[in-house]
Amino acid sequence: MESIGVLMTSPMLSYLEQELERRFKLFKLWNYPSFSAFAQSNSPSILAVVGGTTIGADAQMIDSLPNLEIVSTFSVGLDKIDLTKCKQRGIRVTNTPDVLTDDVADLAIGLALAVLRRICEADRFVKNGFWKKASPELGVKFSGKAVGIIGLGRIGSAIAKRAIAFGCPVSYNSRTEKPETGYKYYSNILDLAANSEILIVACALTKETYHIVNRKVIDALGPKGILINIGRGKHVDEPELVCALTEGRLAGAGLDVFEDEPEVPEQLFGLENVVLLPHVGSDTIETSKEMAELVIQNLEAHFLNKPLLSPVI
Numbered sequence: 001m002e003s004i005g006v007l008m009t010s011p012m013l014s015y016l017e018q019e020l021e022r023r024f025k026l027f028k029l030w031n032y033p034s035f036s037a038f039a040q041s042n043s044p045s046i047l048a049v050v051g052g053t054t055i056g057a058d059a060q061m062i063d064s065l066p067n068l069e070i071v072s073t074f075s076v077g078l079d080k081i082d083l084t085k086c087k088q089r090g091i092r093v094t095n096t097p098d099v100l101t102d103d104v105a106d107l108a109i110g111l112a113l114a115v116l117r118r119i120c121e122a123d124r125f126v127k128n129g130f131w132k133k134a135s136p137e138l139g140v141k142f143s144g145k146a147v148g149i150i151g152l153g154r155i156g157s158a159i160a161k162r163a164i165a166f167g168c169p170v171s172y173n174s175r176t177e178k179p180e181t182g183y184k185y186y187s188n189i190l191d192l193a194a195n196s197e198i199l200i201v202a203c204a205l206t207k208e209t210y211h212i213v214n215r216k217v218i219d220a221l222g223p224k225g226i227l228i229n230i231g232r233g234k235h236v237d238e239p240e241l242v243c244a245l246t247e248g249r250l251a252g253a254g255l256d257v258f259e260d261e262p263e264v265p266e267q268l269f270g271l272e273n274v275v276l277l278p279h280v281g282s283d284t285i286e287t288s289k290e291m292a293e294l295v296i297q298n299l300e301a302h303f304l305n306k307p308l309l310s311p312v313i
Ligand SMILES: O=CC(=O)O
Pocket: 053, 074, 075, 076, 077, 078, 100, 281, 282
């Protein structure tokens, strides 16, 4: 397989880079001034693209790679891949589901706890020596709060399971009702928000879920509500969120993702009721390695004409 050209779109994990380098002819897009500069001399060699959450495989990339056979993304999210184009061209697509579910669900709960119990603020309080002179602010209880989940797929369900363990009543909105779960279903996102104290975004980013959390949803969640986003930044109308947080129309937010990563609205930096993370939902040593293995095994299976491990297309 050493002669098969694989294009990695951005630095993701050095283990993945090394393993791809050992098996394939690896091209690293970030070593070229632009995609067009790369494509000009290398496009016919590329049979596979390994994308991620920053750069996937858009229409321009796919169109420029005449021999592309497979896109294997180092992510569960598929929003950076032009799936329609891949289907039209007969290009296979794989992602990394399941292996990251626990980590992302853990982080959603971690963010809720961090916002409500003021964990980051309290940490700074101790480290800055304020404990000797003052008392920290009181936090807000998490156990028992009404948790609303947007998207009850693998990750949403794992969050629900964890929330139930904290004694939180769980309700959800998703494309279809899942009566077997026993959680309360709201077909209308505004009703879900109005009946939740903590609203967690855990759905896939599609045309339908773009800005699913808009001003109306934020207002329905209300001034005591907390928004947690471990999905994609584009699920939330970010300027509206910033506005609601600065005006006190929302009590707080825990955000792992942003509309224009790594750009984060600076108005959020000074807010103690907001916890900001650099898109690290699945970033644990264990899970990153499992994701890398899945990317590699999918590529190997494809080039050996074996069934793909986690096919999307
Ligand atoms: O955001 C992370 C992923 O899609 O895997």
